Amino acid sequence: MKTATFNPLDLEYQVNPFPFYEQLREESVVWVEPLNAYFVGRYDDIYDIVRKPEIFSHRRFEELSKGEFNPVPDARSLLSSDPPGHTHMRKLAATGFKPSRLKQLEGFVAELSQSYLDGCIANGQPFDFQGDFADRIPIDMISKLLGADKTRHEDFKRWANEILSAGQRASMNVQQLARIQESVDGARDYFTALIAEKRDARGDDILSAFLDAEVDGDVLTEREILGLAILLLIGGVESTAHLIGNTMFALWKFPEQYELAKSNPDLIPNMIEESLRFDSPVQTGFLTTNIDVEIGGMVIPAESAVVAVWGAANHDPEKFPDPGKFDITRDTRGHMAFGQGPHFCLGSGLARLEAKTVFNQLFERVPNLRPAMPLEQVQQIPSYWVRGLIELTAAY
Numbered sequence: 501m502k503t504a505t506f507n508p509l510d511l512e513y514q515v516n517p518f519p520f521y522e523q524l525r526e527e528s529v530v531w532v533e534p535l536n537a538y539f540v541g542r543y544d545d546i547y548d549i550v551r552k553p554e555i556f557s558h559r560r561f562e563e564l565s566k567g568e569f570n571p572v573p574d575a576r577s578l579l580s581s582d583p584p585g586h587t588h589m590r591k592l593a594a595t596g597f598k599p600s601r602l603k604q605l606e607g608f609v610a611e612l613s614q615s616y617l618d619g620c621i622a623n624g625q626p627f628d629f630q631g632d633f634a635d636r637i638p639i640d641m642i643s644k645l646l647g648a649d650k651t652r653h654e655d656f657k658r659w660a661n662e663i664l665s666a667g668q669r670a671s672m673n674v675q676q677l678a679r680i681q682e683s684v685d686g687a688r689d690y691f692t693a694l695i696a697e698k699r700d701a702r703g704d705d706i707l708s709a710f711l712d713a714e715v716d717g718d719v720l721t722e723r724e725i726l727g728l729a730i731l732l733l734i735g736g737v738e739s740t741a742h743l744i745g746n747t748m749f750a751l752w753k754f755p756e757q758y759e760l761a762k763s764n765p766d767l768i769p770n771m772i773e774e775s776l777r778f779d780s781p782v783q784t785g786f787l788t789t790n791i792d793v794e795i796g797g798m799v800i801p802a803e804s805a806v807v808a809v810w811g812a813a814n815h816d817p818e819k820f821p822d823p824g825k826f827d828i829t830r831d832t833r834g835h836m837a838f839g840q841g842p843h844f845c846l847g848s849g850l851a852r853l854e855a856k857t858v859f860n861q862l863f864e865r866v867p868n869l870r871p872a873m874p875l876e877q878v879q880q881i882p883s884y885w886v887r888g889l890i891e892l893t894a895a896y
């Protein structure tokens with residue numbers, strides 16, 4: 501058994517995991533003691549394993565990623581199920597993500613981006629691109645999607661942030677763990693009440709669509725809808741906020757790409773794909789082996805936790821030559837930032853819409869947006885699972 505020489509709970513790894521990913525890809529699979537899991541990093545291996553859910557199951561996704569902080573452990577969960585059950589539940593959940601809903605949200609995201617940008621550039625002073633701009637839009641979008649109360653946005657942000665931080669629970673103190681529990685309870689209570697409200701009076705939102713969803717006689721229970729509501733909150737808020745922040749950061753680190761994008765707005769969609777590949781907001785997926793299985797000459801026993809490192813696959817030079825270069829003209833097809841296989845991200849269309857709208861507006865309205873802090877001082881959030889920035893000060 502090859503044991504990893506790196507620890508994903510270390511800050512050094514989290515700040516810059518890419519040299520560790522190189523080691524991981526060389527070995528193909530390593531045992532990571534602090535997380536009790538096997539890490540897999542080569543593109544081809546990951547491509548293969550996520551297409552074999554009968555061997556590499558999602559059944560313990562919630563438990564492996566969040567431990568005792570799984571917000572709804574007693575209900576069927578989309579992320580923790582495998583085909584054929586998953587296929588069924590996904591069809592039910594997908595009824596909420598029809599193209600017509602995305603179309604409805606198009607105008608809303610443009611208005612949001614416009615008004616947050618107005619606020620940020622009102623007084624000529626530098627602003628925090630991450631906290632005051634990139635973080636704000638996805639919260640409003642998810643809130644609109646869920647038909648939730650606008651006044652609770654600060655709570656939504658805290659809940660999403662804290663519940664996701666459960667990935668780091670092995671290195672947390674009692675106070676930090678208590679904060680996660682508070683967020684789990686807060687989110688559960690709020691969304692339980694919201695679903696009850698929608699049960700009594702439907703609205704034009706995704707929770708109402710879930711309440712009415714029916715596929716081949718199967719419906720979603722209120723506990724399952726609660727799980728989905730919290731999944732959308734924690735899956736759709738931070739990830740998209742980081743996509744926007746990470747893209748701006750990459751453009752500043754590669755100024756010739758910034759210039760190229762500004763003078764060719766047609767490249768924006770591919771620029772977003774390249775950003776997803778280059779600095780994937782979600783770096784890992786969590787699987788469990790159903791039987792003994794061999795990868796890269798190593799036997800992984802049944803019932804083992806396996807972490808598919810999307811971020812390492814997205815920097816595999818066999819698939820993406822010169823992977824450390826941010827190149828907005830590269831062929832980005834096949835990147836794994838939204839996962840792969842049956843669990844491919846249900847919100848990818850929404851995330852892409854938000855990022856494209858934002859950068860179209862930014863290039864048009866503030867083409868001189870530039871860093872107001874040394875780029876070496878920009879800090880990553882402490883996580884091996886989620887990749888994004890704490891703060892990104894901008895001047896214009």
Ligand code: HEM
Binds near residue numbers: 732837840844
């Ligand atoms: C840049 C933004 C986003 C990224 C990088 C991202 C990434 C991912 C990844 C990697 C997975 C697969 C997990 C796995 O198999 O291990 C996933 C699944 C999922 N995502 Fe996203 N996501 C984003 C935005 C969103 C948004 C905006 C929503 C909803 C509003 C959303 C909802 C979901 C759902 C429901 C699943 C589970 C699908 C299933 O289990 O069948 N995501 N996402």
